[in-house]
Every structure is written in structure tokens, then in C-alpha cells.
Amino acid sequence: MLAATEPQPTSLGISGPAHVAVICVVVIGAVFLLRLLRKRQLRGKYTLLWMFVGAVALILAAFPSLLDRTARRLHIYSSPNLLFLLAIAFLLLVCVYFSWELSRLEERTRVLAEELAIQRGEQEKEEIG
């Protein structure tokens, strides 16, 4: 990923303990996610979603100047604000997506209950008649 990087003398590479911490958290998180996936406790699509978040965090930690330059270009004075803006927007999107999934699940549960009730009714009728 990010193979072609322009020369960035000031902040290329990992600088400071915070960045190292981010990288550690992402790596541990990724291993954790993959284990959950393997044990079938997490669906592939959600693993992919959170791995994507991890990848973005990793890129930002490895190349902090990326965030600074983007913020400047968008006329946002403090680059952490850009980070928070993006994070909040992303989390909102995820929330909407989860609401959609939840609605789908509720719908399916309802259909299952209906099907089961009908089956049970028919079975009881068979047993009596």
C-alpha cells in the first residue's frame, strides 16, 4: 500500500511513541479480528470493515504529514479536527449501515416467527385430524 510516496523530510516514517502505540494497537486488533473470523464469531464483511479502519489508522500513523497536508489544503487549521471530522462521519455511516442490517434482521425474525406459527398450526391440525 502507498508505494509511491513523495519525499517528506520532516515527518516521513514513524515518529514518537504515540505512533508506535497506534501501530501496536492496530496489529493486535487485526490479529484479534482474524481469530474471531476463524472461530466464526465474526462475519467476513465486518472483519473487512474494521481492518479497513485499522489500515487507515496505520497509514496516518506512518505518514502523519499526510493528514497535515490534507488539512491545510481543505483550510482546516488544526489537523486533528480533520481527523475527528472524518472519524465522526465514518462512524455515523457505520451506524446507519448497522441500523439497516438490524432492520433486515428484525424483518427476517418476524418472517421466521410467522412461518413457525403456521407450521405449528398445520402440524397440530394433522395430529388431531
Next chain:
Amino acid sequence: MPGTRSPRRSATLVIIPAYDEEAALPSTLDELATVRPDLDVLVVSDGSRDKTGALARAAGVAVVELPFNLGIGGALQTGFRYAVRHGYERAVQFDADGQHDPREIAQLEGGLDDGAALVIGSRFGDGTVEYRVGPARRGAMAVLRWSVNSLVHQKFTDTSSGFRAFNASLLQLFARSYPVEFMDSTESLVIAINEGFTVVEVPTRIRARSAGQPSNRHVRLVYHYLRLMVVLLSHTPMWRRSRRTPT
């Protein structure tokens, strides 16, 4: 179905997952019944909104209708569950759209006879290829094949075939947990090998689909490839507390 006796007549069950296949299903069932009248057939209608279920029932085969669409993996697992519940010793996955030749079920059965747990009918196995795919898809399939082959240390020419045979112990496993997302066949291949099952490939020919469209758009395909890569990554021995010692 408590109270009803098992409808089992043969030791092998042909499982046909079908989603809105009313156009192709009757002729597929017809040919199957003509060529292999000895085999029990189960059609799993995967939340079909057309006459798939009714047509299958009219053809005299066993039918299970899911109340909503679960996708191919869910439909297959339903079939495996049915097979295990009714005491079948083997199952053959067969396509509803007529692209598989029922005469070649014998080849798959031969693989099971030789001791394999999973026999895959490969579309690229030998010279008699009747199956053509575009360059993008071919490239993607090549990457996938390479990933799978290096993961399982075994060479497969076709990891996404939908023409497969399963033995009893693999049916037990897959009746409990079968990959439910898209590209289930690739993932199940990796799972089977990781669980120590013998998987072999036999060459089969594929015919033009008699009806229906290949069911994927490109963006979705890219997403599914990414997802599958993550899934495959999760199956690398690194994360596993392995119960078996690798050879």
C-alpha cells in the same frame, strides 16, 4: 419433520440449490432422473419468488423452501443438514441451471470411493474445456487459485466449482458450519483441508448455462475478493492454535 418416516431411498443425495430457477430447473431434474434414476434429489429453493418450489415438487423430488434468500452457502448448508438428518452417507452438489452433466456424477463418486472426503469437479482439469471466462475474471481467478494453493499446499485448477461431492464426515462438519457468504466453495475447500480432510479434483466438463445469467457485477466481485482474502488470511496457520502437527 417429526413423525414422518425418512424418505431416503439411496445412500447419496443430490442437493440442488435453486434461486428463481423455474426456467432451467424442470429440464435439469428431467435429465437427472433419466440418467441417474437411482439417486435421491433435494431441491433447496432459496427464497425463490417464482415457481421453482412448485415445479420441483411436480417433478417428484424432495423440496425444502427457505422463507427468504440465504444465498448459496445458506441453501447448501440447509441441504447438508437435511442429508445428515436423513442419514445420507454422501451428497453431491449440483447446479439447477443445467451446466453440469449428470453422467459425470459418477466421476465424483469415484473420487469418494477412492477415499476422498471432498471431490471437486474442475472445469479446467483437462483438455476438454468448454468453459470460457473473460480476462478480468480469469486474472482474479488466477490470484485466488494461487492464494489457495499456497495456503493448502496442494494444487487445484478450479477452486470455485459448484459441482462437488461430499462424504459423510465432511457432511457432518458442513451441516454444522458452512461458509455462508459468497465464494463459499473456495472457503469450504480451505476449511476442509485445514480440518484434515482429503480433497481431490476430477476433471469435468461444463456446459453453457441453459438459462439465467452469471450472477455478479464487478464492484461486488472486487469487494468479495477482498473479503475472501481476509477470510483466507484468517485461515493461515499463524493465528491458529493448531491441534494437528503440520507435516
